[in-house]
Amino acid sequence: MLFIIASVSAAGNAAGSIPSFERQALVCRPGSTYSAPVAAAGNMIVLTPTDVLNLKKIASTEVVASLKGEAFTSQTHAVIDTVLNRLASGKWGDTVAEVGNSRWQFSGINSNLPTAYGSLEKMPARHIKAKVAREVDSWLAERAAGVESSVGNHLNYLNPSYSSAKSLKGWGWAVVQQAKKEGLVFGAGRAKHYHGTSADNEPWRPGEFLIALEGLAFNG
Structure with a gap:
């Protein structure tokens, strides 16, 4: 097993050109300076294949797959980056599954909606949207290669067209x-996500952290 590691800035801007793994990524094997000890120190996220699968599940319930072009890709990136920021913050749990299963946070996963799955574990992998899965794989590869978060270190988003008055x-x-x-509005028409951080979550905004992917195997 090896990890691909890249620095992630809390400031963050939309992605520009894609740096190559050879130029930007640091390849580390277990026992080296940036593997497990760094993760234990709290400034690196190691995404396992299960984490990636759960990111695809979350994104499949949150991203409007009928969006086209930049509206679709930017919305997908922003959802993934928000989940990663929440994971880095520690408030919602220590795994992507714990973040995704948090009550009322992702309505398609764990809410009172009749269509909610109840948990990521109860959502069949076949319900992952292929278009979304490909974009998640692509974006995670870019993040691991050094591209910064598209939403900085923000922790919230909503679509006011479908949010409750409360x-x-x-x-x-x-x-x-x-x-x-x-400038953190992603999508088009009534399918727009507005990203920021609520006042109660401001203390939880993460500082800089590293992202590591186990190996280089992607399905997209």
Whole structure:
């Protein structure tokens, strides 16, 4: 097993050109300076194949797959980056599964909606949307190669067209304004996600961290 490691900035901007693995990535094997000890120190996320699978499940329930072009890719990237930021923050758990299964955080996974799966474990892999899966693989490869988060270190997003009045009043409208100010609106038409951080989550915004992928095997 080997890990592909890249630095992730908390500031973050939309991705530009894709650096090659040879130029940007540091390949580390277990026992080297940047493997398990760094992960234990809390500044590296090692994504296992199960983590990647769960990211695809979350994105398949959150991203509007009918979007085209940049609207689709940017929305997918932003969802993935938000999950990674939440994982780095430690507030929602220590694995992608724990983050995704947190109550009321991803309505398609764990909410009172009749269509919610109840947990990531209960969502069949066959329900992963192929288009979304390919983009998740592509984006994770870019992140591991050194591309920064598309949402900085923000922790929240919402679509005000489908959010409850309670959520909008409590934190949603503040995040919408934040997203507009920082240019963190992804999607098109009524299928737009507005990214920012609610006031209660501000103390949880993560600092810089590293991303590592186990091996280089992607399905996309």
